[in-house]
Amino acid sequence: MKRYAILISMFAFVIFLAACGGNEEDSSGESQEDKEEARTIKHEMGETEITGTPEKVVALEFSFVDNLASLGITPAGIADDEDPERIIDPVKEKIGDYTSVGTRKQPSLEVISSLQPDLIIADYERHQDIYDQLSEIAPTIVLPSLSADYEGIIDSFETVAKAVGKEQKGEEVLKEHKNRMEELRSQVPEDESRTVLPAVVADSGYFAHNFESYTGSLLESIGLENAIQSGDDRYNKINLEQIVEVDPDVMFHMVTGDKTVVDEWKENDLYGKVSAVKEDQVYEVDRNMWSRFRGLISSEKILEDAINHLYE
Structure with missing residues (x-):
């Protein structure tokens, strides 16, 4: 009887080990079952x-x-x-x-x-x-x-x-990102009223990003109002007269190439009438970061960059 009890115990232990092995996790913390799940x-x-x-x-x-x-x-x-x-x-x-x-x-x-x-x-x-x-x-x-x-x-x-x-x-990464976004938002004064205009600036033209664009909506998420609050397209090629009409307080230029349309505008008196130009609030920023990359990492870096420019 004693030997029979021992055999039963050993059999139960083998089944237990098999069950554990069937759901064994690898170094990434994922079980084999998780890996094969469709x-x-x-x-x-x-x-x-x-x-x-x-x-x-x-x-x-x-x-x-x-x-x-x-x-x-x-x-x-x-x-x-x-x-x-x-x-x-x-x-x-x-x-x-x-x-x-x-x-x-x-x-x-x-x-x-x-x-x-x-x-x-x-x-x-x-x-x-x-x-x-x-x-x-x-x-x-x-x-x-x-x-x-x-x-x-x-x-x-x-x-x-x-x-x-x-x-x-x-979920963990997104939680950390949202916490970082709150930290960045807290660095923008509640009474901030300046309008901002991010734009790709090239020899072929001035491509403004409106409030619904990635960069425009990102800046708005921390309280920086975009200067263009309308338009069917999120990315608009605009001329100097339109910029004067929009009259942004701050401009973030994602510069492409050695010479751009802005270099020509600097010789035009109209350009000097734009508030951002008059107040020396025109900043050159990295196009790869500000326009081509659109993700959690780049979003945080863009806002850090913007805040450093605006509130040194």
């Missing part, structure tokens, strides 16, 4: 089913690179416009080596396919027409980036976190 991701082009944790992710917009870096993931491939210098330093510090898959406007399907990705993240504005081709290569989700405002960027981050199987990590 989930349906809703996005701009419909729904995509993803199984397990993607190991090779291709990002076709910089905002998605920012998203992945925030989650501790290095993309296998990035549409970096074939210029690694466009990867902003705070993001570069968080990711490792990657393969360039060409430009954001025309990524190379051949290079993407060669990477054998298990997830592709594409931008609705730029890539909706090649969605079917991308989906033949790997599960693909299409999210707003180029046309998104700040809140849209937050929504995209949450979708990316779910797609890569890091919802809990995403």
